[in-house]
Amino acid sequence: MTVTTLLPVATARQTRAGLRDALRGRRPALWAALAALVLDSALTLAGPVAIGRITQAVADHRGPSALIGPVLLLTAAAVAGALTAWAATVLLARVVLAVTGRLREDAVTSALAVPVDAVEAGGTGDLVARVSGDTERIADAASGALGDFAAAALTILAALAGLAALDWRFAVAGLLAVPLQAHTLRWYLRTSQPLYAAGRTAEGRRASALLGAFTALPTLRALRLGPGRYARVEEASEAAMSYEFRATRAATRFYGRLNIAEFTGLSAVLLVAWALVHSGRADVGAATTAALFFVGLFDPVNTLLGTFDTVQQATAALARVVGVTLGAPVSEGRPQASPGRPAEGIAVRGVRHRYGNGPDVLHGIDLDIRPGQRLAVVGATGSGKSTLATLIAGMRAPCAGGVTLDGVPTAGLARPGAPGNRRIVLVTQEHHLFPGTVADNLRLACREASDERLGAALAVVDAADWTAALPDGLDTPVGRGGIRLTARQVQQLALARVLLIDPEVVVLDEATAEAGSDMAQSLDRAALAVTEGRTAVVVAHRLSQAETADVVVVMENGRVVERGRPDELRAAGGAYARLWASWTYGR
Ligand SMILES: Nc1ncnc2c1ncn2[C@@H]1O[C@H](COP(=O)(O)OP(=O)(O)OP(=O)(O)O)[C@@H](O)[C@H]1O
Known part of the structure; x- marks a missing residue:
């Protein structure tokens, strides 16, 4: 037991x-x-x-x-x-x-x-x-x-x-x-x-x-x-x-x-x-x-x-x-920044992680994500993409090494009430709809947002049409006790919330849709719009998401095995090219 x-x-x-x-x-x-x-x-x-x-x-x-x-x-x-x-x-x-x-x-x-x-x-x-x-x-x-x-x-x-x-x-x-x-x-x-x-x-x-x-x-x-x-x-x-x-x-x-x-x-x-x-x-x-x-x-x-x-x-x-x-202490140690490098943007240094007493699932990750850069993380199931995403977003503290945003550990930033708490947010695969109206669900992100601002955020994530068609528009109760929403709609609300929070960094780890489907295309568009003008880390469950990134890192068994621009990596014939070939096969 x-x-x-x-x-x-x-x-x-x-x-x-x-x-x-x-x-x-x-x-x-x-x-x-x-x-x-x-x-x-x-x-x-x-x-x-x-x-x-x-x-x-x-x-x-x-x-x-x-x-x-x-x-x-x-x-x-x-x-x-x-x-x-x-x-x-x-x-x-x-x-x-x-x-x-x-x-x-x-x-x-x-x-x-x-x-x-x-x-x-x-x-x-x-x-x-x-x-x-x-x-x-x-x-x-x-x-x-x-x-x-x-x-x-x-x-x-x-x-x-x-x-x-x-x-x-x-x-x-x-x-x-x-x-x-x-x-x-x-x-x-x-x-x-x-x-x-x-x-x-x-x-x-x-x-x-x-x-x-x-x-x-x-x-x-x-x-x-x-x-x-x-x-x-x-x-x-x-x-x-x-x-x-x-x-x-x-x-x-x-x-x-x-x-x-x-x-x-x-x-x-x-x-x-x-x-x-x-x-x-x-x-x-x-x-x-x-x-x-x-x-x-x-x-x-x-x-x-x-x-x-x-x-x-x-x-x-x-x-x-x-x-x-x-609680469990959140690591607030100073980042181990490489000598001579400015700690601007996100710095991942020597990050190792394991769950409980299990084996290491990340084996020393080093990454730099410059302000405004869009980084995609790709790799097979279980290679450690989601774990890395939660560590970057500060939801967990790594067992060794550190993750910082402009020199500040992200695990500290993630604590409610911490200064700079809203500089970085994570959108995960868990879609939670809170009991209440569409507006209630959005205003969780920004209590004082006007209806116009909610409408603008919904338009960016492709959700303006269906929300306008609801019986009471934004005031329609949804979820338990209200109108049931599809997975895509819930995900769009989650992305609209990110726009209302307006963070500097957004970490996206969402894999709701089958590649190639209308839903996937719509969500990819919405995610792209949400990351516009921000530093972004996108766990790319569909390689179409990686193609729009500035830099792609490929993970295998908890290690980064390749990194570069998507077109360069495709041409290089390495791990990314193999993933790309199998992903596009028969498509
Ligand atoms: N909460 C957890 N407790 C224990 N082990 C976990 C937990 N979450 C992930 N793992 C393990 O850590 C390793 C990396 O998992 P992770 O979810 O980060 O990979 P992934 O590349 O995101 O996979 P996927 O694409 O399927 O989401 C896997 O071996 C997984 O079984």
């Missing part, structure tokens, strides 16, 4: 740094929320104090007027508590929404910037699981557990201070529960932390297996490969479920042990209360207040320890989300 290498997971330090970054500019609101929580926790003490006083008044057989003070205290504490709780909730929600929003944005931006190789190695499902499921988990935990956790911790501190204020022996009795709780928590963290981390990874694998199966559905059906693939999905699902089951079992045992700790602490407080009242060191009212303080600890202690669960899951998720931003 092949082992899939997932994207990196951030270390604890990297995760903390990611969180600090997301909190930027939100600290004042966070402190204000904490202050409101402190006040709210202090006010929870008013209830037991008032009830203690009422109990004492009854024990002393005092009249109804003795109840006025405690009742007023209860009322004031209830009103003030409601106000502080409201303020804390609103302030925390503001911080949490802003921080989770920033984390999600960073994750999506980074996900789009993850180098192609890293996505291929990890599986798209893992990436999707991180930017959707994991960010969701963080947002849920932050909006619920974070406030509960802070409020519970402060309420516990307030209750312990209250117990100590009544009599230090009450506080000591209450603290007897702490070793049991600490032991329970330590056991739980040790057991559940690895379970959650492994569980999230198993979920990532399940998402990868599912997405892989859905993406390949037509092939699976055609080749009757469904049962095999189904077994893999089932295996991944069972692994994810088994982690969930083990985590639930650990949580149940955790709460059971906490109940034992509560029983121990309460018994000790009641025993101390009995002894103090019996010896005349405390009255019944103080004993009642102490017992209520301790009972009031049950919920916050359970919340505090229980939210560790959610906080842990969110921490595991946060480490995976921050991991996306770490």
